[in-house]
Amino acid sequence: MRTAHRRDERGSALLVTVMLLMMLGLVGLAALGTTTRDQQVAGFQNRKRMALYAADAGIAEALERLTTTAVPTVSTLDLGDTTIFPYGQPSYRPDPTTASPTKDLGNAPFPGMGLNLGQGGLPTYQINYWRLRVQGLAPGGTQAKVEAVSGSLAAN
Numbered sequence: 001m002r003t004a005h006r007r008d009e010r011g012s013a014l015l016v017t018v019m020l021l022m023m024l025g026l027v028g029l030a031a032l033g034t035t036t037r038d039q040q041v042a043g044f045q046n047r048k049r050m051a052l053y054a055a056d057a058g059i060a061e062a063l064e065r066l067t068t069t070a071v072p073t074v075s076t077l078d079l080g081d082t083t084i085f086p087y088g089q090p091s092y093r094p095d096p097t098t099a100s101p102t103k104d105l106g107n108a109p110f111p112g113m114g115l116n117l118g119q120g121g122l123p124t125y126q127i128n129y130w131r132l133r134v135q136g137l138a139p140g141g142t143q144a145k146v147e148a149v150s151g152s153l154a155a156n
Contacts, residue, residue, distance in 0.1 A: 044142070050090050051144035054079055055136030058092030059148050062102065062132045070152050072102050072130050088139030095133035095145055105129040105149070127151040 057079060062072035076093040094101035107126045129151045136144045 047138040047140050047142040048144060051136040051138040051142045052146070053136065054090040054092045054138065055134045055144050055146040058094075058134035058136065059132055059146050061092075062134070063148075063150055066130060066150060066152055070128070070154070072132055072150070074101060074132065074134055085139060090136065090138050092134055092136045095135045095147075097135075097145075098133050101133045103131045105131055108151075126154050128154060 058074050058077070061077070062074045066072040074092070074094045076091065078089040078091045080089045082089065107128050109126060129149060132148045132150065134146050136146070138144075
């Protein structure tokens with residue numbers, strides 16, 4: 001009777017092992033799919049961040065020109081080296097979706113700070129405000145737009 005019982009169980013260890021291997025394979029495939037999606041999301045976030053940094057560099061250029069010339073301008077510029085970015089360089093340019101990417105918002109009075117320049121009174125200052133809109137582009141077509149308002153101080 002014992003030998004008959006053992007004959008019925010022959011091959012069950014093989015069946016259980018094959019089932020476990022199939023389950024492990026399915027878990028491995030699911031993990032591979034998740035890893036692939038995570039890499040795609042990380043790549044998109046990296047390109048979006050690169051476009052944002054490029055737009056920020058455009059704003060920095062406009063602010064530098066505002067400091068030196070009192071008129072902010074944004075050029076179209078590629079950033080980085082082609083050896084670092086073999087599939088295209090990040091770049092920035094004035095925002096093409098708006099009619100005036102650098103718009104003069106006008107002057108606002110700013111009272112003097114108690115300085116006496118020897119002319120019999122306190123100086124009056126004006127702040128000239130500007131709106132700056134820049135678009136950053138990353139390789140692959142990802143884009144980011146940055147808008148900033150800045151002002152330059154001038155004595156009257």
